[in-house]
Amino acid sequence: MAEAAAQARVARGAVAWEAVIGIEVHAQLRTASKMFCACSADLRDAGPNTHTCPVCLGMPGVLPVINRRAVELVLSTGMAIDAEIASVTRWDRKNYFYPDLPKGYQISQFDLPLAAHGQLALDTSEGPFTVRIRRAHLEEDTARLQHTADATGRRISLVDFNRSGLPLLEIVTEPDIRTAEQARRYAEELRLLLRTIGASDAEMENGQMRVEANVSIRPAGTHGFGVRSEVKNMNSFRAVERAIAHEIERQAAVLEAGGTLVQETRGWDDVRNETYTMRSKEDSDDYRYFPEPDLPPLRTDPAWLDAIRASMPELPAKRRTRYVSILGLTPYDAGVIVADPAASALFEDALASAAGLPADRRPVPKALANWVTGEYLRLAKQRDDGGHASGAELTRLVSMVGEGRISGTNAKEVFGRHVGSGEPVEAIVSSMGLTQISDSVALSAAIDGVLAANPAAVADCRAGKDQAVRFLVGQVMKATRGQANATMVQRLVRERLEERA
């Protein structure tokens, strides 16, 4: 593996190197309209340039107006990462010329970001780790360019302004990250947080969440900073880890060979498994920020902030802790459930439904969690739509198993049908004729039939062969189409054999 090789190399070299990594994430906010105009932000199946207006096309004389929801989503994010929220903020113009930016400047935030000085705690294979977050601010996205050639071979770019002006959250960490794994875990945990609070769908594969890493290395134990490169174009969590591991190794190799590094932007090539030079960065930082004169300042009223805080859902870290310390789940199961918002919602609904049952019929959280981490996630992964599981139905099913009304094996079949159709489990159980037979009279008849039909196995049992007992129990289960209560069948078969002896 590239990661392991990179870490081995960093440790093995003449000098032990330590990586210094800072991560910059851009996430498209989940709003109905764009940041500064009313064009729809829903670009699914949209043809090129179908979501534009004079504002997001950068026509002269137009004025931007701030989308309140976008501000609220960044404020929620700031609260979720435990950041200080600005009492007064404003937007600034970041000036540069590129065809994805029709105005010649991007409306961003410079010295007064909406949120600053936050943190995010995460688990890694080497233990817990906290990343300090420098700032979170709100800006507008740029247009999308496609580089190609026209019929004469002239190199051109095709510009689609649908993305221009979408609200974009930028979150920048302090250079606290030391390994490629920590970087991946940070990106994963941030994505989960953004999805949990509804700030962004944050799908890396389609560019809703873009991760860039500033990577440099220094001799372990020193405190200076080496020459850094900015790594881009990583479109999966796996790519984040591999690209950074590769970049650490590349820098170490250059320095160990006596070379020098240049500050530059490097792209990650997922197919070739390496980074390549995109551009050197000598004066691209010359953005000449100045306050956006077209937007008045924004004051974040305490009552507004309180309302946002009150509407925040339980955050992943807190939820994991509750699952372990109060519900008694293993840290692993808690992690698996919380990492998947649909699984987490299902589990919460199942718990709520269980709370309404009398104590003797109420499934324990651990039993519900086993169904969520096992059957539910297995089935949901096989389906494009994630399935139709209901928490109330899951609780009913687990409760039926607990009461001996249905066997565990049959319950899995019922749940599979429920996830597929959303049909209530009671209806599935009766339509499949699966109600478990726990009535000893009914079972005895089936057992007598099986014993009579298998005299050889009965003789083996008497000779002390346990295997033969299991065979007879299996035959009874088969004769009752799996509806027999297996524990009762075992007991009754043994009793009957002893009677006959």
Add this chain to the structure above:
Amino acid sequence: MAALSRTDVEHVAFLARLGLTDEELSLLEGQLNHILDQYRVLSELDTESIPPTAQVIGVENILRDDVAETSLTPDEALAGAPERQDDYFVVPVVVEGAD
């Protein structure tokens, strides 16, 4: 406040993508330094107790509800485009990436 050098003026012209002649650079070097001289006079004022101001119109918190409305059609959006291909604007490649 140090005066702007010829190199500074050339750099600012580059950032603004202005192709200036030597004559124009000399003219602007003089004019820019003259403007900075006026600021030098302003900077003599004691502004210690005055908060920085980026807006003078006195309004704040102008926000709109997150409601989507109808956009332009691609033909309307592209009406002023110097060149189009299907529903895209066409511009010359500005080389930044590897290809």
